[in-house]
Amino acid sequence: MSAMIRINNVSKWYGEFQVLTECTTQVAKGEVVVVCGPSGSGKSTLIKCVNALEAFQKGEIIVDGTSVGDAKTDLPKLRSRVGMVFQHFELFPHLSITDNLAIAQVKVLGRSQDEATEKGLKLLNRVGLKAHAHKYPGQLSGGQQQRVAIARALSMDPIAMLFDEPTSALDPEMINEVLDVMTELAQEGMTMMCVTHEMGFARRVANRVIFMDRGQIIEDCGKEEFFGSPRSERAVQFLSKILQH
Amino acid sequence: MPGGRLECGHARAYLEDSMNYHWNWNVFFQPTGIGKEIYLDWFVTGFGWTVAVALVAWVIALAIGSVLGVMRTLPDSKATSFASAYVALFRNVPLLVQLFVWYFLVPDWLPESAQTWFKQDLSPTTSAYISVVVCLALFTAARVCEQVRTGIQALPKGQSHAALAMGFSRVQIYRHVLLPQAFRIIIPPLTTEFLAIFKNSSVASLIGLMELLAQTKQTAEFTANIFEAFTLATVIYFVLNMSLMKLMGRVEDRLRVPGLMGGK
Ligand SMILES: Nc1ncnc2c1ncn2[C@@H]1O[C@H](COP(=O)(O)OP(=O)(O)O)[C@@H](O)[C@H]1O
Ligand SMILES: [Mg+2]
Secondary structure, three states: OOEEEEEEEEEEEEOOEEEEEEEEEEEEOOOEEEEEOOOOOOHHHHHHHHOOOOOOOEEEEEEOOEEOOOOOOOHHHHHHHEEEEOOOOOOOOOOOHHHHHHHHHHHOOOOOHHHHHHHHHHHHHHOOOHHHOOOOHHHOOHHHHHHHHHHHHHOOOOOEEEEEOOOOOOOHHHHHHHHHHHHHHHHOOOOEEEEOOOHHHHHHHOOEEEEEEOOEEEEEEEHHHHHHOOOOHHHHHHHHHHHOO | OOOOOOOHHHHHHHHHOHHHOOOOHHHHHOEOOOOOOEHHHHHHHHHHHHHHHHHHHHHHHHHHHHHHHHHOOOOOHHHHHHHHHHHHHHHHOOHHHHHHHHHHHHHHHOOHHHHHHHHHHOOHHHHHHHHHHHHHHHHHHHHHHHHHHHHHHOOOHHHHHHHHHOOOOHHHHHHHHHHHHHHHHOHHHHHHHHHHHHHHHHHHHHHOOOOHHHHHHHHHHHHOOHHHHHHHHHHHHHHHHHHHHHHHHHHHHHHOOOOOOOOO
16 A cells, blocks of 8 residues: 555654654555654654644655645645644634535635535535534534534545544544544545544554654554554553543 | 914903803804904814814724734734834823924935925925825824724634635735734724724824814914813814714624624
């Protein structure tokens, strides 16, 4: 399988503080990789480096053959091809759901308003929210907003999707409706890199699990191995803490 | 021009004598002795100048202030320091001093031909009008800048991240994501600035532009009905400000987003 996302020896510093230390991993086309680890271990930073929302000082990241750190790379174009879903949804509150879904298609991809709206509604239907098209983000629940955010990312026909703790800001009863959408997406063959502590989702859906601690990738293995016999002491501790819940 | 400054002693005499003050509201309908004008016409003309100064200065202030406000939020430190220096300069020098600089000093720094144009070709009224509009626009722009900056910085950082992640350019992020939200937040403080520019436009009377306050003073001098003149001016300013507040309230309602603070 060819690597859709290739991360080679990436290191990053905030001033003196090293957030990422020689991270190396790959995500193959159609693969679902779950990234977990304690808070502050650099998970968000790592996935933000993938679509250049954060810059890194050493190493390289190649997305679908394009080097992210290369000064000549058209970053807006690269970003428009990689979908991203955030912990706090980040829908645009002043735009209706329909416009949230259409605006980037129109302004970035140059699609016509009609085409963009139609595509947005199709995706909205897919995440089960067609009836809410005319509403504004502030009128939806957190779970609904996050499903819209996923639909919005999909409207750009991404080659891969990045998720940064998509369910951590949700009330427990809303977590599953979002995970269901993500599971469906994975089954359709979307390439996904998900930062999440939902170990049930990882067990069901992930191909591989990456465990990070203090800016380093400590484990990077198949999910059976990760849940069955993690090699590092830190991963064992992390798992025992998180699985107690 | 007829009439000078109302003598202080003269005015005090009226005040001390106010028990016997002879109110005469008909004064506004009396002829001024110039053409067929009545005194009310002076107020109408003055009101027109006040609105012409304030509205034009406001449009310019809004445009320049928005650009400066955006500059203050850019990662580029040169843009940020330029905008900060602008704000420091225009907020810390009194408005009147700024007006005298624009009216008396700046024209002398212009190239020869522009000087002749400004000082000789233009009527005194036009050159005073230009000076006042430039002065109020640049003064108010500094204040608008600070409001716009505050509005943008009040937005969650994730908003620009989300827009960047979808491939928006910097310009598109400001145009479609940040500014529409920031302006909604800052409508109340902007309303205050909008009202202030109408009130501040009265400085124009000091360089001879016959706006509302200048016409009021002139009427008071000509007729000696000082209380009637200033009462009418007060009522006009008051009604004007109330209407502007109503108007801005309408704008705020129109732009209100459903599901957000105050929205349905
Ligand atoms: N802008 C920043 N400046 C300085 N330090 C930062 C910045 N952003 C994140 N960090 C630090 O980098 C580390 C990793 O952060 P993050 O990637 O958000 O961790 P995680 O997502 O795993 O919780 C944390 O210690 C955090 O405090
Ligand atoms: Mg994080």
